[in-house]
Amino acid sequence: xxxxxxxxxxxxxxxxxxxxxxxxxxxxxxxxxxxxxxxxxxxxxxxxxxxxxxxxxxxxxxxxxxxxxxxxxxxxxxxxxxxxxxxxxxxxxxxxxxxxxxxxxxxxxxxxxxxxxxxxxxxxxxxxxxxxxxxxxxxxxxxxxxxxxxxxxxxxxxxxxxxxxxxxxxxxxxxxxxxxxxxxxxxxxxxxxxxxxxxxxxxxxxxxxxxxxxxxxxxxxxxxxxxxxxxxxxxxxxxxxxxxxxxxxxxxxxxxxxxxx
Amino acid sequence: xxxxxxxxxxxxxxxxxxxxxxxxxxxxxxxxxxxxxxxxxxxxxxxxxxxxxxxxxxxxxxxxxxxxxxxxxxxxxxxxxxxxxxxxxxxxxxxxxxxxxxxxxxxxxxxxxxxxxxxxxxxxxxxxxxxxxxxxxxxxxxxxxxxxxxxxxxxxxxxxxxxxxxxxxxxxxxxxxxxxxxxxxxxxxxxxxxxxxxxxxxxxxxxxxxxxxxxxxxxxxxxxxxxxxxxxxxxxxxxxxxxxxxxxxxxxxxxxxxxxx
Amino acid sequence: xxxxxxxxxxxxxxxxxxxxxxxxxxxxxxxxxxxxxxxxxxxxxxxxxxxxxxxxxxxxxxxxxxxxxxxxxxxxxxxxxxxxxxxxxxxxxxxxxxxxxxxxxxxxxxxxxxxxxxxxxxxxxxxxxxxxxxxxxxxxxxxxxxxxxxxxxxxxxxxxxxxxxxxxxxxxxxxxxxxxxxxxxxxxxxxxxxxxxxxxxxxxxxxxxxxxxxxxxxxxxxxxxxxxxxxxxxxxxxxxxxxxxxxxxxxxxxxxxxxxx
Numbered sequence: 001x002x003x004x005x006x007x008x009x010x011x012x013x014x015x016x017x018x019x020x021x022x023x024x025x026x027x028x029x030x031x032x033x034x035x036x037x038x039x040x041x042x043x044x045x046x047x048x049x050x051x052x053x054x055x056x057x058x059x060x061x062x063x064x065x066x067x068x069x070x071x072x073x074x075x076x077x078x079x080x081x082x083x084x085x086x087x088x089x090x091x092x093x094x095x096x097x098x099x100x101x102x103x104x105x106x107x108x109x110x111x112x113x114x115x116x117x118x119x120x121x122x123x124x125x126x127x128x129x130x131x132x133x134x135x136x137x138x139x140x141x142x143x144x145x146x147x148x149x150x151x152x153x154x155x156x157x158x159x160x161x162x163x164x165x166x167x168x169x170x171x172x173x174x175x176x177x178x179x180x181x182x183x184x185x186x187x188x189x190x191x192x193x194x195x196x197x198x199x200x201x202x203x204x205x206x207x208x209x210x211x212x213x214x215x216x217x218x219x220x221x222x223x224x225x226x227x228x229x230x231x232x233x234x235x236x237x238x239x240x241x242x243x244x245x246x247x248x249x250x251x252x253x254x255x256x257x258x259x260x261x
Numbered sequence: 262x263x264x265x266x267x268x269x270x271x272x273x274x275x276x277x278x279x280x281x282x283x284x285x286x287x288x289x290x291x292x293x294x295x296x297x298x299x300x301x302x303x304x305x306x307x308x309x310x311x312x313x314x315x316x317x318x319x320x321x322x323x324x325x326x327x328x329x330x331x332x333x334x335x336x337x338x339x340x341x342x343x344x345x346x347x348x349x350x351x352x353x354x355x356x357x358x359x360x361x362x363x364x365x366x367x368x369x370x371x372x373x374x375x376x377x378x379x380x381x382x383x384x385x386x387x388x389x390x391x392x393x394x395x396x397x398x399x400x401x402x403x404x405x406x407x408x409x410x411x412x413x414x415x416x417x418x419x420x421x422x423x424x425x426x427x428x429x430x431x432x433x434x435x436x437x438x439x440x441x442x443x444x445x446x447x448x449x450x451x452x453x454x455x456x457x458x459x460x461x462x463x464x465x466x467x468x469x470x471x472x473x474x475x476x477x478x479x480x481x482x483x484x485x486x487x488x489x490x491x492x493x494x495x496x497x498x499x500x501x502x503x504x505x506x507x508x509x510x511x512x513x514x515x516x517x518x519x520x521x522x
Numbered sequence: 523x524x525x526x527x528x529x530x531x532x533x534x535x536x537x538x539x540x541x542x543x544x545x546x547x548x549x550x551x552x553x554x555x556x557x558x559x560x561x562x563x564x565x566x567x568x569x570x571x572x573x574x575x576x577x578x579x580x581x582x583x584x585x586x587x588x589x590x591x592x593x594x595x596x597x598x599x600x601x602x603x604x605x606x607x608x609x610x611x612x613x614x615x616x617x618x619x620x621x622x623x624x625x626x627x628x629x630x631x632x633x634x635x636x637x638x639x640x641x642x643x644x645x646x647x648x649x650x651x652x653x654x655x656x657x658x659x660x661x662x663x664x665x666x667x668x669x670x671x672x673x674x675x676x677x678x679x680x681x682x683x684x685x686x687x688x689x690x691x692x693x694x695x696x697x698x699x700x701x702x703x704x705x706x707x708x709x710x711x712x713x714x715x716x717x718x719x720x721x722x723x724x725x726x727x728x729x730x731x732x733x734x735x736x737x738x739x740x741x742x743x744x745x746x747x748x749x750x751x752x753x754x755x756x757x758x759x760x761x762x763x764x765x766x767x768x769x770x771x772x773x774x775x776x777x778x779x780x781x782x783x
Contacts, residue, residue: 001579001581002578002579003577003578003579003580003583003619003623004578004615004619004622006578006606006607006610006612007610008610027492027495027496028301028302028492028494028495028496029301030297030298030300030301031300031301032293032296032297032300032554033297035554036552036554036555037552039552039553039554039581039582040550040551040552040580040581040582041550041580041581042581043581044579051496052496052499052504052505052506053499053502053504053505054495054496054499054504055264056263056264056265056267056499056502056504057262057263057264057305057495057498057499057502057504058264058301058302058495059262059300059301059302059303059304060300060301061264080504080505080506080509081504083509084267084503084504084509085267087513087517088267088268088269088517090267093265097264097265100265101264111506112506112509112510113509113510140506140507141506171506173470209695231549231550233550234549234550234576234579234580235549235550235573235574235576237579238574238575238576238578238579241575241578241579242606243574243575243576243578243579243602243603243606244574244575244602245574245602245633245634245662245663245693246662248602248605248606248634248635249634249635252609256609256610256611288753288756288757289562289563289753289755289756289757290562291558291559291561291562292561292562293554293557293558293561294558312757313757313760313765313766313767314760314763314765314766315756315757315760315765316525317524317525317526317528317760317763317765318523318524318525318566318756318759318760318763318765319525319562319563319756320523320561320562320563320564320565321561321562322525341765341766341767341770342765344770345528345764345765345770346528348774348778349528349529349530349778350778351528354526358525358526361526362525372767373767373770373771374770374771401767401768402767432767434731
């Protein structure tokens, strides 16, 4: 849906799509706020994450989940909640929790607790029989640093184990994992990852505008981006389309661009 | 209200409670936005502050106040407004203002103007006969620095004068008072305060996530925290309960924790 | 509209007004969110900008525009969108776009593309025959730096060409144009501008609170400020009125002020 058709605007598929995904972080929207978001930007949203353990303490959860499902968005609870159940030896209770709320998707992560990687892959395999699994690589703890080889190897094996997509960790703050503590992208690491893993299978967490711009310039308008704040969904789409200053000239043929130098 | 019951989650009382308070900063919510907040997080909110002088210029004020009162939340106007009346010699007009809006609580502060401390205590005494008083210690001006002895002495005497709780100043930005200008907690000052004053009588202003984490680690999940943005009420509750990365392992018995090292 | 009348509060006209303007940045509000904003702060808002290219991809656009027009606010699409049409040689299509949505105002800018300045003035002249034109001076690219003479000269000639007001660029981030990359105001530049150009004809983009405070202290409570986030409209008004800590003593006669030193 575009309110006017302009030339030299990158092609974007409509959801449901397999690439060019925008994944939104819901950390406590009310039902009405979710409706508000979808009334203006529903056509731009592929995935909603009900962040970390917020689903446990939020009112209106059932109503909100039902609204999201009715709107055909892929929906899951943040991986930290999965880890909270697992740490307590309550894997089956987590399945019950998912089923109570008719969740068809979950995140499997090890950002807050230690897990042997073969065990993580086993869990991905197990859950992917009954659910869509999105898995996440990278620690929330800035002190836990993986080598580039570990990033690639973990992503590769988690996809092989059955993960639909794999998320590259950055937190809501955008300051760990693929970024330094100022939020600057680790170019060498991201290059290495993208040379081995099909980029369409990765969702890069990019909560900060400069990070969104960086990934769009590196991988094009249809890169998958996650941890997008609800109020940033529409601004992000304008970045993807070259309709904001930061990417204004990125998708324009040189001949037009040069005329305006 | 929890959507699922997990073990090793800190005990939290339901409001009305005297400790573990979450105090929200409303700096201009509409009635509908207040309703949205309470539909998902009303059971987590103890206090709402209608910040600084915003009540003077906001539409829908009467309706919003009536909504908050109906929801049994403790409600007050920011102390800067009290100071604005006082500076103009209009103390009785402030009482009229409070009564017009059926406010049962007020903040007495001296963050923006000079006041002799015995005079502040006298005002606390006077107002606490007819209203619930919350008083605030600390200047909004980063150049006005109190000694640790002054912090303790002021808090002690204000509570004795009749204040229900005393607030430790940090502003909406979280960069003055008990924090340095980067927002980092002044550990020595806070230690000194908490050795003399009963922590359950203090509301620590902690608008930034790292500050909330710091206080929860220092004083436990039931520490009183203020200047919480509406959108951060639910995320804060997950920090209190160990359902977010930052405090994920803080409330877990060592034996379980070690199994996952 | 004030909920209580206090002395020593700066005089503010009601909209429609020609000075003391507050211009809001809407980067994707839903119709209901716009209604919420106006229910509490409609009387404080003069201008709404539907930022950069967001109008192209937003749902509910027609309904929201009609709501804004019904509320008598001056409304325009961000200048980046004008530039996106112009770069593609589609000036007349932009007029069609404006007319489809019954827009009576537009922004003419050259923040994202190069344009000869006489050509920009010619466009201002042309469009101002049929529309209210707001023009913008300053590049979104931090590397493009104008001399102070260029700032003054461009503002002067754009107003002469027919611009209703001229905007001093800062972006949504507040870190270019009239500010350094930390967001600190370029005092010398702003002084120079204000000595030649009538300040009532300038809208200073000031998204950050410290910037709003700076301009209110420099030019008084009725300075025109732009790129104000919806949630900051009411807090900004309290800054203009001396009802927030930062400007608390700015409009108070010395005799009262000194009594409280």
